[in-house]
Amino acid sequence: MTKNAQRLSQVISTFGPGAMVDLPTRSVVIGGLELWDMRSGSFSPIPEPRLVARLEKFLKDQNRLPQTTNLSLRTPPVDHGRPGQMPSCVAAPVFPAWFVCDQVESTGGGLRRRRLVRWQDLDTAGGRRRFVFDDGKKSDTTPIRFVCACKNGHMQDIEWRWLLHRSEPCHNPMWIEEKGTSADADDLEVVCGCGKRLAMRQLFIAGLLGDCRGERPWLLDRDPNGCNQPLKLLTRTATNTYFPQVDTVISLPSAEDELTKLVESLSGELANVQSVSDVAPAKRFNSKIKAALDSYPDEEIFARLVRIREGAVAESGGSAKPAEFDMFASGRAEIGQNAPTAKLYAQTLPRATWLDPDSGLDLSSIKSVVAVHRLRAVSCLYGFTRFEAAPTSSDGELEDVGLAVHGAPISQGADWLPAIEQFGEGLFIHFDEAAIAGWLAKTETRARHDLLHEGYLNWRKKFAKPPKYPGTAYTLLHSLAHALMTEIALDCGYPSSSLKERVYALHGTDGAPERCGILIYTATAGAQGTLGGLVGTAPRFSRILAGALDRARVCSNDPVCADHEPDDHGGDRATHGAACHGCLLIAETSCEMRNTFLDRNLLVETMSPQCSPFFCFES
Structure with a gap:
């Protein structure tokens, strides 16, 4: 197990507590915080008072943290590889506990079947890697692909015997029977030696799997509050098994x-x-x-x-974004200190440094460009969901999700949360709020706003507590951030998936744009940060922006993409205007809104007759 290693960033994102991970011979679920080896020297506390106060207030308001508890942030345990010392680790219980034998038995008629066995039935002499048949033959095993979970985040094995027999006792062996080569649910059946069988596609029928028992295998317990939600089929390796918060x-x-x-x-x-x-x-x-x-x-x-x-x-009473924006948009020539230990060092560039009069763009709406030579980003895991990702707030407010996400806690009562700190660089663009307000007042923009808002009203129906509409100004800046990240990746050499965005489209009490800006940054866990390629693009910003906007004029999926109207669509497509994988959609690890609320018809003139471009190329 010591060779099964994860990076720190993975443990607080993709593979946090409650997530399933495939190992060479079995599947495991990452254990909750009580199962982490937090001995002295295995972790480091992370100082970030703003984030600690923000999460502590939120969790106490939600009654998920005792009022007398002081919250802290810690790194996951790190294995330093010291000889003679037990490695620090995160315990990961085996899950699921049902396995399928690799040995195939032919039953004729083009059908094949493989024995369905439990974890406790595997051969202990071989490290529970093989199953021994009655005739002494051995077969390697693979964790079964299907488990079940409920919307409260609980997760458990499918009760295969109960599915086939209900209350009738039976101890005959069971098999997974296959036809064809697709391994699709339509080609699979669960078969018992007594003759009973069940088509795998029937597991999608609501209520067939029974009610949830509140199982929490990552905490080795059951929810003390119980659970009676209906269980739903979950494919073990599917992307909807785990959404970190x-x-x-x-x-x-x-x-x-x-x-x-x-x-x-x-x-x-x-x-x-x-x-x-x-x-x-x-x-x-x-x-x-x-x-x-x-x-x-x-x-x-x-x-x-x-x-x-x-x-x-x-x-701590609100979003962390206003303080960040005010720092970047302060207009000071130097922000922070130019020192190796500094948390932030940036320079507001003279306009002549980045403005290229030959770019062909009217850039009077951009107030300033800030080269962020050094920044520190602290990220903290505080919950997760299954089946559906919780909605994300555009203004930086925390969702109604804490240590427990719909009844799925990452701990039983820890007073700390896992976090990482990353160092890197960035580029901040400050927009003229008055120019954006004037653009929003145009008739064409109001018409486009109505279409996007109709899509939002359709999209919000799937949430019990939907997020607020981020606003058309946010959609504009968000779309521009995606276009810029793609263009910057082509220019500076960083892969686009390594770039991240932070969009500032904050409104005042009257609803008018009050703070408008974009931070595009890259950061790594190394103490020295990144190599300066992103900051190096600052003098070429005008040409990079012109290239990004020119590329956004036409999509390989036009005219379908350009003419897309969000109001009559379901899912996340209901939040999109002219946006698809051919133009604006990027890696979800780079996007703060999971690729929602995008529309290039707000950026430049496309082939759609319903454009309201903010940027215009000079003739």
């Missing part, structure tokens, strides 16, 4: 003295310090705190800690 903030610089910077960097280690008297024991028992703060009085250390926490709490 991750919150990300961009770390902002602290314009304080050296002591404040030291305390802020150690705020994760100081999470349990609640009074001046707690500072001395923290120094005594934590060598890192002692080395950094031993020369400072306890009273001053605690005063700085209180000031940092109060500032974070002041921001």
